[in-house]
Amino acid sequence: MRLRAEYSVGPDLRFLSNLDMMKLMARALRRARIPFALSKGYNPHIRLSMGTVLPVGLWGEREYFDLELEQEMSTSEFVEKINRTLPPAIQVKACIQIAANTRALMNSINCACYSFITNMAIEKLGLWKDYILQQEALIVKSRGKKKNVDKNLRLGILEIDVNRWQNFAIINIWVTNGEPLNVRYDELKDLLMQTGINEENIVDIYRSGNYIRVNDKYYSPLEKVK
Amino acid sequence: MKDKLFRDILPQVSKPARYTGGEVNMIKKDWEEAQAKMVFAFPDVYEVGMSHIGGKILYGLVNEKSNHLMERSFAPWPDLEEVMRRENIPLYSLESFRPLGDFDVVGFSLQYELSITNVLNMLDLSGIPLWSKERQQGCPLVIAGGPVVFNPEPFAEFFDAFLIGDGEEVTLEFLDCVYKNREMARDELLQELARIEGVYIPALFQVEYKDDGTIRKMFPIAKGVPAKVRRRIVQDLDQAYYPDKPIVPYMDIVHDRAVLEVMRGCQRSCRFCHAGMVYRPVRERSVDTLKKQAAAQLASTGYEEISLASLSTLDYSGVNPLVKELVKEYGPQGTGVSLPSLRVDAFSIDLVNEVQKVRKTTLTLAPEAGTQRLRDIINKNVSDEQLFSAVEAAFKSGWNSLKLYFMIGLPGENEADLDGTIELIKKVKAIGDRYSKRPVEIRAGLASFVPKAHTPFQWRAQNSIEELDKKRRYMTRKKHRRIKLSFHDSETSYLEGVMARGDRRLAVAIYKAWEKGCKFDGWSEYFHFNRWMEALQECNIDPDFYNLRRRSYGEVFPWDFIETGIDREYLVEEDERAEKGISTLDCRQEGCRDCGVCMALGVDLQIKEGSANAVES
Numbered sequence: 001m002r003l004r005a006e007y008s009v010g011p012d013l014r015f016l017s018n019l020d021m022m023k024l025m026a027r028a029l030r031r032a033r034i035p036f037a038l039s040k041g042y043n044p045h046i047r048l049s050m051g052t053v054l055p056v057g058l059w060g061e062r063e064y065f066d067l068e069l070e071q072e073m074s075t076s077e078f079v080e081k082i083n084r085t086l087p088p089a090i091q092v093k094a095c096i097q098i099a100a101n102t103r104a105l106m107n108s109i110n111c112a113c114y115s116f117i118t119n120m121a122i123e124k125l126g127l128w129k130d131y132i133l134q135q136e137a138l139i140v141k142s143r144g145k146k147k148n149v150d151k152n153l154r155l156g157i158l159e160i161d162v163n164r165w166q167n168f169a170i171i172n173i174w175v176t177n178g179e180p181l182n183v184r185y186d187e188l189k190d191l192l193m194q195t196g197i198n199e200e201n202i203v204d205i206y207r208s209g210n211y212i213r214v215n216d217k218y219y220s221p222l223e224k225v226k
Numbered sequence: 227m228k229d230k231l232f233r234d235i236l237p238q239v240s241k242p243a244r245y246t247g248g249e250v251n252m253i254k255k256d257w258e259e260a261q262a263k264m265v266f267a268f269p270d271v272y273e274v275g276m277s278h279i280g281g282k283i284l285y286g287l288v289n290e291k292s293n294h295l296m297e298r299s300f301a302p303w304p305d306l307e308e309v310m311r312r313e314n315i316p317l318y319s320l321e322s323f324r325p326l327g328d329f330d331v332v333g334f335s336l337q338y339e340l341s342i343t344n345v346l347n348m349l350d351l352s353g354i355p356l357w358s359k360e361r362q363q364g365c366p367l368v369i370a371g372g373p374v375v376f377n378p379e380p381f382a383e384f385f386d387a388f389l390i391g392d393g394e395e396v397t398l399e400f401l402d403c404v405y406k407n408r409e410m411a412r413d414e415l416l417q418e419l420a421r422i423e424g425v426y427i428p429a430l431f432q433v434e435y436k437d438d439g440t441i442r443k444m445f446p447i448a449k450g451v452p453a454k455v456r457r458r459i460v461q462d463l464d465q466a467y468y469p470d471k472p473i474v475p476y477m478d479i480v481h482d483r484a485v486l487e488v489m490r491g492c493q494r495s496c497r498f499c500h501a502g503m504v505y506r507p508v509r510e511r512s513v514d515t516l517k518k519q520a521a522a523q524l525a526s527t528g529y530e531e532i533s534l535a536s537l538s539t540l541d542y543s544g545v546n547p548l549v550k551e552l553v554k555e556y557g558p559q560g561t562g563v564s565l566p567s568l569r570v571d572a573f574s575i576d577l578v579n580e581v582q583k584v585r586k587t588t589l590t591l592a593p594e595a596g597t598q599r600l601r602d603i604i605n606k607n608v609s610d611e612q613l614f615s616a617v618e619a620a621f622k623s624g625w626n627s628l629k630l631y632f633m634i635g636l637p638g639e640n641e642a643d644l645d646g647t648i649e650l651i652k653k654v655k656a657i658g659d660r661y662s663k664r665p666v667e668i669r670a671g672l673a674s675f676v677p678k679a680h681t682p683f684q685w686r687a688q689n690s691i692e693e694l695d696k697k698r699r700y701m702t703r704k705k706h707r708r709i710k711l712s713f714h715d716s717e718t719s720y721l722e723g724v725m726a727r728g729d730r731r732l733a734v735a736i737y738k739a740w741e742k743g744c745k746f747d748g749w750s751e752y753f754h755f756n757r758w759m760e761a762l763q764e765c766n767i768d769p770d771f772y773n774l775r776r777r778s779y780g781e782v783f784p785w786d787f788i789e790t791g792i793d794r795e796y797l798v799e800e801d802e803r804a805e806k807g808i809s810t811l812d813c814r815q816e817g818c819r820d821c822g823v824c825m826a827l828g829v830d831l832q833i834k835e836g837s838a839n840a841v842e843s
Contacts, residue, residue, distance in 0.1 A: 011232065013476070015242035020476050027250070027474060027528030030559070044560040045530075057237050085528070087250055204233070 001069040003078060004098045004105075006222055009060040010089035011204070018053040024090070025050075025065060031085040034078065037068040051105040051210055051221065052112065052177055055185055062209040064105050064221045066098070098225045105221055111158065111213040112177045114185045115170050116192065117204040122169040125162040128196065129171070132160060140190045144182075153191055156183035158213070168203060174218070177210070227315075228323045235313065239306045243477040244272035247298075247320030250474040251526060253289040254321040260295035262405040264288065264331040265319050269344035270748070272300045276473070277481035279535060280372065281335055284393050286469030294401045297321035297329075301344045302351070304746070310351060317351040326352035330404055332366045333397075334385075336374035339725035340718070340747035342381055345370075346740040349384075356737065358386050358429055363412050367404065371397075375426075376457075376504050377679040379784035380728035380736065382428035387419055389426075390788055391457030392490075394467050396424040420451045424458035426788070427451070433730060433784075439771055441729065441782040456789040457504070459827050463490060463511045464834070470522035474529070483531040483564070484523040486516050488548070492537035493812050493831075495819070496594070497605045497804050498633070500678035501537055503797075504790050506823040508814065512834040513544040513551070520552060524561060532556070533564045540569040540577070541814075544835035549581050570608045575619035589620050592631035595639075596647025602809045603638045605800070610650070617654050621661035628654065628668050634697050634713075635675040635689035637804060644701050647672075651709055669710045672701075674719035677773070678726050679785040680792065682800035688723040688773040691716045717755040721747070723773035729784040732772075735765040793822035 009021075016024065026046045029036050038044040051064035075095040082092050118125065132138065135154055142151040159174040171192075175183035185205060193199065211218040236242035257263070266285060268275030275281060281298075288296035297319035302310060310317070316325035326332050332354065334345050346356050354368065355361050361368070370381070371389040378388045389396050399422055407415050420427040430451045434442040446453055460466045468487065475482065489510040492502045511519075520532055532552060536542060552563045563581045568574045570591050578589070593613050594606045601608060620628065632647050651670050658666030674694050677683045689697070694716035702711060724732070738761035746752035762769050777783075779798055796819070803810060813819045814831065824830055 012246065012248050014232070015236060015246055016476050017243075019478070020243060023478075024250075024476060026530065030528035030530065030561075031525065038560045046560070056242075087248070089248070 001072050002098050002100055002102065003067045003069065003075065003095055004102070004222060004225065005065055005067065005079075005082075005092045005095040006220070007063050007065070007090060007092045009054060009063060011059045011206075012089040013087070014057055014059045017056055018050065021054065022048065022050060024087070028082055028085045029067070032081040034067075034081060035069050035071040035073060037070045049104060049106065052109050054207060058114075058185060058205055058207050060207040062093075062220070063207075064109070064210060066102075066105055094222060096222055096225070102225050108212050108224070109210045109221060110177050111174060111211040111218060112207055113172050113174045113209045113211070114188055115172050115206050115208040116189070116197075116202055117165070117168050117170050117206075118197065118201045119167070119203055120169055120197065120201050122162060122164050125169050125171060129160045129162055132157065132191075132195065138191055138195075140187050140194065143184055143186050143190075151187065153183055153187060156181040172208060174211075176213075227318065231315070231323070235306070235309055235315065238309055240303060241272075241477065243475075244300065245302070245306065245320070246476075247323075249476055251471045252321060252473050253285070254297075255289060255295040257295070257322060257324075260293060262294040262331060262401040262408075263329045264294060264296045264333055264401060265299050265326055265329045266296055267299045267326065267332050267334045267345075267348055269301050269334055269336070269341040269348060270338075270746075271303055272475070273477070273479040275300045275335070276475050276479045278335065278337065279485055279487060280393055282469050282472045282485075283467065284333075284397055285473070286471070287394050287467045288397060288401065290469075291467060292398050292401065294398070294405065297324075299326060299348070301348055301746070304752070307347070307351065316353055317348055327354055327366060329366050330408070331401065332368050333389075334368070334370040334372075336370045336372040336381070338748055339374055339380075339722050341374075342384075342725070342736055343740045343744045343747055345381075346384065346737065347745045350740075356384060356740075358383055361386065361412070365412075367415075369400075373501060373504065376500070376788055376790065377726065377728070377785035378426060378428065378788075379730045380725050380732040382431075382730040383733040384736075385428060386416060387425055387427050389458075390424050390455055392460045393458075395458035395460055396422065400425060417448050417451065420446075420448070423456055426455040428730070431787070441784060443782065444784070444787055454787050454789050456827070457791065459791075459829055460490065460509065461829050462832065463487070463509050464515045468519055470519065471526040472523065474527045481533065482529075483533050484520070484527055484529040485533050485535050486519055486523075487511065487536060488516060488534050488539055488542040488545070489536045492541065493814055494538060494541070494607065495605050495800070495810050495812065497603075497682040497800055498594075498636070498675060498678070500681055503681050503792055505537070506790075506792065506821065507829060507831045508541075509829070509832040510542060510544070510834040513548045516544075516548055517551060517555075520556075524556065530560060531562045531564055533566055535566060537567070538569065539565050539567050540574050542835075543833050545577070547835070549577060553581055570616050571612045575616050575623065579623050589625045589627075590629040590631065591616060593650065594631065594633055595636060595643065596632060596645075596650045597643045599807060600636060600639060600643045600646070602807045603804045604633075604636055605804070605809050607809055607811065610653075613650070614653065614657060617657050618661070621658045621666070626658070626662050626664070626666055628658065628666070630654065630668065630670045632670060632672050633675045634672050634701075635694050635719075637675075637683060637686050638807075639697075641700065644697055648701060648706070648709075652706065655709060665708055667708045667710065669712065671712050671714075672698075673714040674716055676719055676723045676726055679783065680788075680790050680797075682797045682804060684727065684783065684797065685777045685779060685781075685801060687776045688720070690770075690774055691720050694719065715750060715753070718747070718750075718753060720769070720773065721755070721758055724769045726773075727783070727785075728772050732767065735762045735767050738764060789826065791823035791826035793820075793826075796821045 037047045047068035138154040156176040212224040367386045369387040375388045491505040491508040742757040
């Protein structure tokens with residue numbers, strides 16, 4: 001039996017690496033006595049695969065993992081049990097059963113939304129958004145493995161919206177993920193810095209979602225399982 | 227404080243998960259409700275400190291079994307330290323993010339002599355005065371425990387108290403006393419604490435020296451303070467507290483697994499071994515207790531590996547049944563068992579083969595010396611035949627690389643012994659090549675011998691840096707294919723030697739070295755030998771006095787006032803037997819050797835699973 005779960009990672013756990021997160025999840029599964037399946041071979045590990053890596057320093061609202069079980073178990077029971085053993089800052093919010101041949105998360109998520117909480121006026125950000133979307137090229141220096149080469153982020157920016165939250169204004173930016181163009185959150189932040197938003201204006205950054213984008217439509221990995 | 231850290235500070239530093247707390251099974255008690263408030267301070271980074279069993283025991287004990295409270299703090303890596311100093315952020319505890327100065331007791335775990343500079347740095351980052359005499363009423367009591375405090379004297383002036391021996395025996399008593407007398411003046415409180423067995427208050431002792439620099443006498447200067455401090459000892463490990471819910475760190479730490487302490491103490495009587503002397507006698511836990519502890523720990527942590535820890539786990543009388551039952555019970559869930567220390571014999575390899583269902587990586591064996599003559603001197607009772615049969619068993623069953631541990635600079639060592647070490651490694655390699663398709667690689671680690679207090683070699687001179695370097699050059703003059711020798715840094719060993727048998731006159735130099743920027747001295751990238759030598763010189767201290775001198779049996783040592791339970795006569799006899807090259811066998815097989823510990827401390831050897839040597843029978 002294969003499960004796909006959506007979970008959130010709170011700000012307290014923003015400094016965990018992907019490996020830390022996998023370990024945390026595996027240990028929570030053991031504590032919860034979930035009947036997980038193990039890989040074969042000398043060094044058996046839980047058949048758990050995570051979606052795209054949540055960058056160190058960010059928290060996430062909608063992250064995903066797939067898990068194989070050795071025995072049947074209802075998804076509601078799974079959610080209840082795992083949430084009891086997970087740290088409070090991380091909670092599974094939804095879970096569905098998926099077919100054994102469903103494409104792996106890593107290969108199907110192709111889009112992410114990064115959210116920048118700012119202390120700026122929403123009108124000003126509206127103008128900023130229009131400016132960004134009008135550009136044909138937005139060049140920043142790349143980060144990550146291949147550092148410091150010119151990278152046109154405009155090609156990877158799919159959509160932007162700006163909205164109000166309490167006293168803050170949030171910029172949500174949907175970007176392409178993985179091949180052919182992977183837009184990183186720190187590159188987006190550099191872009192903000194280059195286009196009139198200052199470090200002091202950014203109160204927090206998080207990833208608000210991961211999506212499977214098909215024909216300009218965004219699907220949650222829980223919706224798109226074929 | 228926490229908000230500022232998470233938002234502005236931690237994103238700037240490497241490995242921020244070291245500093246966030248909030249791990250699974252962390253205990254955060256109500257500050258106002260708690261009686262005495264203690265922070266367990268470990269003078270190294272989180273990954274190292276969180277791997278330490280003693281800390282897990284004390285943390286659980288204080289928080290679960292008393293109304294006192296214990297939180298944790300570790301040495302910040304220099305990148306964070308820089309930001310903290312710039313932004314005026316004091317060193318804080320990981321539970322409540324309070325500065326260390328808010329606690330009643332700051333308790334350091336001293337596992338390594340050279341971690342003292344990190345202690346000073348942590349106190350300084352907390353705004354706590356570094357010298358005991360400068361701490362006023364209302365300032366935390368700064369205390370320490372751990373193996374290093376069996377000679378606490380070089381650090382005496384920095385600490386208000388030392389707890390000597392098994393921490394779970396004395397810590398609660400100490401905290402009870404601190405809480406009960408919380409209104410008392412600081413000096414009076416210290417005198418009160420000095421009455422607790424196992425508590426040493428350095429300010430209440432005075433030392434007089436002879437003209438030659440050795441100690442004339444050391445004595446208490448306050449009434450009612452005992453002249454000797456006897457170490458505390460757990461009589462029965464089955465009755466002792468052990469945590470069922472240890473903290474599960476988020477980040478990778480050095481030993482990231484569930485741990486069972488199968489026994490405490492080791493009686494193989496290796497003459498160089500500090501732990502083997504100061505933790506006597508062997509006290510085992512029963513298989514039943516250990517199985518219960520394993521079940522509880524795995525249920526509360528979700529760990530995928532369980533390690534059987536002790537000074538010599540293959541000597542545990544119940545190792546066979548314990549390993550078999552753990553593998554049977556937890557193997558199907560992919561939870562493995564690991565044995566951290568191996569004995570050099572074929573049987574050990576068989577047992578490891580049985581449990582280690584993981585990839586066969588590197589196997590480590592410790593013959594310690596290259597010739598039988600030298601092994602008899604240091605009382606490492608391993609023969610060439612045993613080593614070769616272990617090696618053969620290992621290669622036969624598919625291991626393809628091997629690591630061997632040796633020491634250089636041992637008493638009585640000569641060139642023939644150094645040649646013997648190389649020959650031994652070559653023979654091991656030849657055995658490997660016979661069984662492996664590809665030529666095998668042998669790595670050998672060569673530590674420098676540092677004589678330690680309370681051991682039969684406490685009278686011996688340590689090799690100088692020049693002697694050690696000469697030996698290294700001698701051994702590496704010829705290259706051998708696929709044999710890799712790595713030597714412990716001789717300058718670090720030299721300084722370890724100074725601290726290991728030092729006295730309280732060293733404190734000024736330690737302080738000066740810290741002022742010159744010394745910290746993380748156990749990390750080669752931060753070790754600055756020249757700064758240490760400058761500091762010693764500026765304080766007119768000749769470090770050679772502490773470690774390059776053969777001491778007479780009549781000399782009074784700075785650590786003599788600490789009663790480990792072992793008779794001085796026994797140590798002298800062992801040293802004399804070493805001189806003659808006579809080995810001494812383990813009292814579990816050969817009958818009592820009269821070391822004195824059982825009699826002095828009113829304890830017994832505790833072998834829980836029948837025969838003391840179940841493994842071999």
